[in-house]
Amino acid sequence: MNAIAPVGRSLAPFEARLDGIEDPIRHAAVGELRRVGLPGPRVEAWRYTHLRPLAGHEFREAAASFDADLVGRALDESLPRDGLLASTPRLVLVNGRFAPELSSPANGVALPEGVTFERFLASPEFDALATPEREPLVALNTALAVDGVCLSVAEGVAAGRIVLVSVAFAGDEAASFHPRHSVSLGAGASLELIELAVSSGSGAGAATYFHNPVLTCDVGEGAKLTHVKVQKEAAGATHLATVYANIATRGAYDSFTLGLGADLARHEVHARLSGAKAAVHVNGAQLLGEKQVGDITSVITHAAPDCISRQTIRNVLTDHARGVFQGKVHVHQIAQKTDGYQMNQALLLSPHAEIDAKPELEIYADDVKCSHGATVGALDDEQLFYLRSRGVPEAQARRILVEAFLLEVLDLHEDEAGRALLDTALGAALSLRIGRLQGAGQDAGEASE
Amino acid sequence: MSDFLNISGLHARIDADGAPKEILRGVDLIIAPGEVHAIMGPNGSGKSTLSYVLAGREDYEVTSGSVSFKGQDLLAMEPEERAAAGVFLAFQAPIELPGVNNANFLRTAVNAVRRARGDAELDAVAFLKTVRAATKKLSMSDEMLKRNVNVGFSGGEKKRNEVLQMTMLQPSLAILDETDSGLDVDALRIVADGVNALRSPTFSALVITHHQRLLDYLNPDRVHVMARGRIVHSGGAELAKEIDVQGYASFLAEAA
Ligand SMILES: Nc1ncnc2c1ncn2[C@@H]1O[C@H](COP(=O)(O)OP(=O)(O)O)[C@@H](O)[C@H]1O
Ligand SMILES: [Mg+2]
Numbered sequence: 035m036n037a038i039a040p041v042g043r044s045l046a047p048f049e050a051r052l053d054g055i056e057d058p059i060r061h062a063a064v065g066e067l068r069r070v071g072l073p074g075p076r077v078e079a080w081r082y083t084h085l086r087p088l089a090g091h092e093f094r095e096a097a098a099s100f101d102a103d104l105v106g107r108a109l110d111e112s113l114p115r116d117g118l119l120a121s122t123p124r125l126v127l128v129n130g131r132f133a134p135e136l137s138s139p140a141n142g143v144a145l146p147e148g149v150t151f152e153r154f155l156a157s158p159e160f161d162a163l164a165t166p167e168r169e170p171l172v173a174l175n176t177a178l179a180v181d182g183v184c185l186s187v188a189e190g191v192a193a194g195r196i197v198l199v200s201v202a203f204a205g206d207e208a209a210s211f212h213p214r215h216s217v218s219l220g221a222g223a224s225l226e227l228i229e230l231a232v233s234s235g236s237g238a239g240a241a242t243y244f245h246n247p248v249l250t251c252d253v254g255e256g257a258k259l260t261h262v263k264v265q266k267e268a269a270g271a272t273h274l275a276t277v278y279a280n281i282a283t284r285g286a287y288d289s290f291t292l293g294l295g296a297d298l299a300r301h302e303v304h305a306r307l308s309g310a311k312a313a314v315h316v317n318g319a320q321l322l323g324e325k326q327v328g329d330i331t332s333v334i335t336h337a338a339p340d341c342i343s344r345q346t347i348r349n350v351l352t353d354h355a356r357g358v359f360q361g362k363v364h365v366h367q368i369a370q371k372t373d374g375y376q377m378n379q380a381l382l383l384s385p386h387a388e389i390d391a392k393p394e395l396e397i398y399a400d401d402v403k404c405s406h407g408a409t410v411g412a413l414d415d416e417q418l419f420y421l422r423s424r425g426v427p428e429a430q431a432r433r434i435l436v437e438a439f440l441l442e443v444l445d446l447h448e449d450e451a452g453r454a455l456l457d458t459a460l461g462a463a464l465s466l467r468i469g470r471l472q473g474a475g476q477d478a479g480e481a482s483e
Numbered sequence: 484m485s486d487f488l489n490i491s492g493l494h495a496r497i498d499a500d501g502a503p504k505e506i507l508r509g510v511d512l513i514i515a516p517g518e519v520h521a522i523m524g525p526n527g528s529g530k531s532t533l534s535y536v537l538a539g540r541e542d543y544e545v546t547s548g549s550v551s552f553k554g555q556d557l558l559a560m561e562p563e564e565r566a567a568a569g570v571f572l573a574f575q576a577p578i579e580l581p582g583v584n585n586a587n588f589l590r591t592a593v594n595a596v597r598r599a600r601g602d603a604e605l606d607a608v609a610f611l612k613t614v615r616a617a618t619k620k621l622s623m624s625d626e627m628l629k630r631n632v633n634v635g636f637s638g639g640e641k642k643r644n645e646v647l648q649m650t651m652l653q654p655s656l657a658i659l660d661e662t663d664s665g666l667d668v669d670a671l672r673i674v675a676d677g678v679n680a681l682r683s684p685t686f687s688a689l690v691i692t693h694h695q696r697l698l699d700y701l702n703p704d705r706v707h708v709m710a711r712g713r714i715v716h717s718g719g720a721e722l723a724k725e726i727d728v729q730g731y732a733s734f735l736a737e738a739a
Contacts, residue, residue: 425566438582
C-alpha cells in the first residue's frame with residue numbers, strides 16, 4: 035500500500051485491485067491516481083458532479099460469467115430483431131468483456147471489407163490520445179481496463195454502421211468494468227458507430243455497478259465518424275465515460291449522446307480539431323428523474339484554422355434530478371476563422387430539479403465567431419393551454435411539449451437507424467418519467483408522409 | 484333552449500404584477516343554438532379576456548357570475564373538457580409549438596375530442612382523408628400540415644390553421660377572436676366559409692371583430708358592443724354597419 039494520502043477522494047473502492055500492477059503505463063496511471071485520488075468537489079472539472087456515490091463500496095472486477103438468457107433478452111429489448119439495426123454488425127460486451135457468442139453473426143463478426151476488429155484484450159495498447167495524467171477517471175480506466183473493442187477503417191472505406199453494445203450483468207456485489215475502446219478512420223473513410231449501454235436484470239436487488247469506458251477516436255483527413263450513444267444503465271448504476279476525438283484536416287466527428295439511465299452519469303468529450311476545415315458536433319439530450327445526476331462535459335480545442343464546432347444540449351429534469359453541462363471551447367491563436375456554437379437548454383419540470391451549466395470560452399485567435407447561450411425554463415403555460423383548448427388532456431399535453439423540446443435536438447442527428455434507436459429509447463423514457471401517451475399522437479407522424 | 488350559452492354577471496380579474504386588475508365587469512350574454520353573434524368594441528375592452536375565460540384559461544380569476552353551456556356549469560370544467568363539450572376558441576394570436584408537427588397535433592386533438600365524445604378514434608388513413616378534404620375546402624396547402632404548429636407561419640396562415648382546427652374539431656360553439664384581422668379579402672372569405680360550413684341548428688358562433696366585412700359574409704343574428712368589461716349595447720346586423728360608419732364613440736359615452 036502507498037503511504038501518501040491522496041488529496042481528492044479516497045481510492046478505497048478500488049484499492050484492492052490497484053496493487054501489484056506491473057505494466058509501466060498502467061503503473062504510471064496508478065501512481066497518478068494515488069497522487070490525486072478520485073476527483074472531489076474542489077477539483078474545478080468536478081465541481082457539479084460529485085463521486086460520493088462511489089464511496090462506501092468496494093468494487094470488484096465484474097464477473098466474466100453471466101446468464102446468457104437474461105443478457106440475450108436485454109439485447110433483444112434494446113435492439114429489436116425486426117428493427118432497422120437487425121442486420122447491422124454488432125459487437126457485444128458483457129461486463130466490459132467482448133462476448134463473441136452474442137456478437138453478430140454468431141461465432142465471429144463479419145465486418146465490412148476494409149474494417150479490422152481486434153479485442154483490446156488481445157494486445158492491450160493505450161492510445162496516445164487519452165490523457166490519464168489529466169483525467170483521473172481515465173487513469174482509473176487505464177489501470178483496470180481488461181477488454182474493449184478496437185476498430186480501424188482503412189483509407190477511403192465507407193464502413194457503414196457498426197453497433198457497439200455494453201451490457202451490464204450485475205450480481206449482488208458491487209462491481210466495476212472499465213472497457214477501453216478505440217476507433218481509427220483512415221483518410222476519406224467513414225463509419226457510423228452506434229453505442230448502447232444497457233443492463234440486464236440479474237433478478238437481484240438494485241444494481242451497484244460502475245461502468246467506466248474510455249473511447250479514443252482518430253479521424254483521418256476527410257474522414258467522417260458519426261457516433262450515437264444511448265445510455266440506459268440500470269437504476270443505481272454509475273456511468274462515467276470519456277471520449278477523445280482527434281480530427282484531421284476536413285475530417286468530422288459528429289456525435290450525439292442521449293442520457294437516460296444510471297443514478298450518476300457523465301459523458302465527457304475531449305475533441306481536438308487538429309487540421310484545417312475539420313468539424314465536430316457534440317450534441318446531446320438528457321431526460322432524468324428521481325435523484326439522477328447526468329453530466330455532459332466537453333472540451334473542444336480548435337487547434338487549426340477554419341474549423342467548426344457545434345454543441346446543442348437539451349435537458350429535461352423532473353423530480354429531484356440534476357443536470358450538468360460544462361462546455362469549454364479553447365481556440366488557439368492559429369485557429370483563425372473558427373466557427374463555434376454552444377447552446378445548453380433545460381426544461382425543469384419540478385421545483386426540486388436543477389441544472390448547472392458552465393460555458394467557458396478561451397480564445398486566443400482574433401478572427402473567430404463563437405457564440406454560446408443557455409436557457410432554463412418550465413413548460414410554457416400558453417402552449418399548454420393551447421393544446422388543452424384543443425381537447426388534449428393535460429398529462430398528454432405535457433408529454434407532447436416535453437417530447438417536442440427533445441425532438442428538436444434529436445433532429446440534429448440525421449442517420450435513420452441511429453435516429454430510430456434514439457426515438458425508441460426516448461419514447462420509453464418519456465413514458466417512465468412524464469407519463470404514458472393516451473392513445474394516438476406519437477405515431478401519427480406517418481400521417482403526414 | 485335559450486340556455487345554450489348563458490353568461491350572467493360575469494366578473495373576472497387578472498393578477499397584474501401583484502395587483503388584481505378587474506377586466507370583465509358584469510358581462511351578460513345569451514346565445515341560442517344556431518345563432519351567430521358578433522362582439523365589437525375598442526381595444527382593451529375585454530373581448531379577448533371573455534374568450535379566454537370561456538375557453539378555460541387559468542390566469543383569469545372569475546370573481547362572480549356564471550356561465551352555463553348546454554345546461555352545464557362551463558366554469559367548473561377543465562379546458563379539455565370544454566373542448567370535448569364543443570367549445571372552440573380561435574386565438575387572436577395563435578400559439579407556436581416548436582417541435583410539434585401540425586398533422587400530429589391535429590390528429591391528437593381530433594382523437595382526444597372524439598374519445599371524450601364517445602366516438603371511435605380516426606386511424607392514420609381516415610385522419611389523412613378527413614384532413615385533406617378540410618384543407619382543400621379551406622384552400623390550404625397540405626404542406627402546412629408537415630410544418631410545426633404555427634412556427635414560421637405568416638399571420639394569415641396562422642389564422643387559416645385556426646379555421647382548419649375548428650373544422651376538424653366540429654365544435655358546437657366557436658369563438659373567433661379577431662380571426663379576420665390582417666387578412667386579405669380572399670383569406671377573409673375562407674374564414675367566413677369555414678364558419679358557414681359549420682352552421683346548423685346546433686352550432687353557434689361568437690365572432691369578435693372590428694370589421695363589417697366579415698359580418699357581411701356571416702350575417703350575424705345579434706351584434707354586441709363591449710366596452711370597459713361589459714356589453715354596453717346590442718342590436719341586429721345593422722349595428723355593425725352603424726359602427727363601421729360612426730365608430731364606438733357614442734356607445735362609450737352611453738357606457739360612461
Ligand atoms: N395577462 C394580462 N395581464 C395584465 N393585463 C391584462 C392581461 N390580459 C389582459 N389584460 C388587460 O385587460 C384589458 C382587456 O384586454 P383584452 O381582453 O385583451 O381586450 P381586447 O381583446 O378587447 O382588446 C386590457 O387593458 C389589457 O391590457
Ligand atoms: Mg383582443
